[in-house]
Amino acid sequence: MRKKIVAGNWKMHKNAEQTEELLSELIAKIPAQTTAQVIVAPTFVNLQAAVAKLKNTTIGVSAQNVHQAEGGAFTGEISADMLTSIGVNTVILGHSERRAIFHESDALIASKVDTALKHDMTVIFCFGEELKDRQSGNHFNIVENQLRDGLFHISKESWANVVLAYEPVWAIGTGETASPEQAQEMHEFIREVVRKAFGADIADEVSILYGGSVKPDNAKEIFGKPDVDGGLIGGAALKADDFLAIVTAI
Numbered sequence: 001m002r003k004k005i006v007a008g009n010w011k012m013h014k015n016a017e018q019t020e021e022l023l024s025e026l027i028a029k030i031p032a033q034t035t036a037q038v039i040v041a042p043t044f045v046n047l048q049a050a051v052a053k054l055k056n057t058t059i060g061v062s063a064q065n066v067h068q069a070e071g072g073a074f075t076g077e078i079s080a081d082m083l084t085s086i087g088v089n090t091v092i093l094g095h096s097e098r099r100a101i102f103h104e105s106d107a108l109i110a111s112k113v114d115t116a117l118k119h120d121m122t123v124i125f126c127f128g129e130e131l132k133d134r135q136s137g138n139h140f141n142i143v144e145n146q147l148r149d150g151l152f153h154i155s156k157e158s159w160a161n162v163v164l165a166y167e168p169v170w171a172i173g174t175g176e177t178a179s180p181e182q183a184q185e186m187h188e189f190i191r192e193v194v195r196k197a198f199g200a201d202i203a204d205e206v207s208i209l210y211g212g213s214v215k216p217d218n219a220k221e222i223f224g225k226p227d228v229d230g231g232l233i234g235g236a237a238l239k240a241d242d243f244l245a246i247v248t249a250i
């Protein structure tokens with residue numbers, strides 16, 4: 001049975017005090033049992049506090065990035081060993097903001113995937129087409145290539161530590177979401193691409209999250225589609241009530 005997952009990517013939001021406040025509210029209000037595995041990804045400097053605060057809760061913690069090298073002269077970067085040493089065992093890789101703003105190529109993302117998996121981290125692998133790709137009808141090709149070039153070099157065994165997050169770039173932070181039908185169409189395609197490359201067992205087991213302007217009022221419809229296993233939430237993850245409404249929409 002593949003997992004249902006709702007992850008909140010806090011991006012570059014929330015200082016230490018605000019992180020503490022949002023986590024306290026989430027802990028206080030999260031239902032005792034949720035269908036979805038719930039994950040939050042605060043910024044690097046607040047990860048250690050988040051791990052401590054969320055100890056003995058059902059909420060997991062993810063990093064938003066990792067460097068591909070084991071260590072060395074890489075000013076400003078964070079290694080996988082540093083993350084796991086403070087209890088962070090999940091990392092978001094390939095986010096469209098990393099690809100577009102920080103020029104992360106598929107090859108670079110592939111090497112970050114390798115490093116994270118080598119450290120037994122779970123990778124939330126993000127990918128998705130831009131508006132121009134969808135308008136030109138090239139979105140399926142783009143998505144397949146991002147998967148092949150960034151991820152498909154991994155072993156079959158590694159898939160146990162991979163979560164896919166389809167995020168059409170045109171829907172991120174824009175208020176414009178893919179329709180539930182568009183999300184389902186793409187998720188079904190993604191599962192088929194995985195099936196062809198790695199077999200039905202892996203394709204049926206891998207969780208495929210949707211990301212891009214998921215809100216409390218559209219989550220249920222999107223999550224209701226058979227190949228959508230949850231969401232990667234940006235803006236709506238910054239308010240406890242909104243995030244938890246999305247968590248309980250599964």
Ligand SMILES: O=C[C@H](O)COP(=O)(O)O
Binds near residue numbers: 009172173214
């Ligand atoms: O990582 C999350 C996505 O970029 C979605 O962000 P958004 O929910 O603000 O559109």
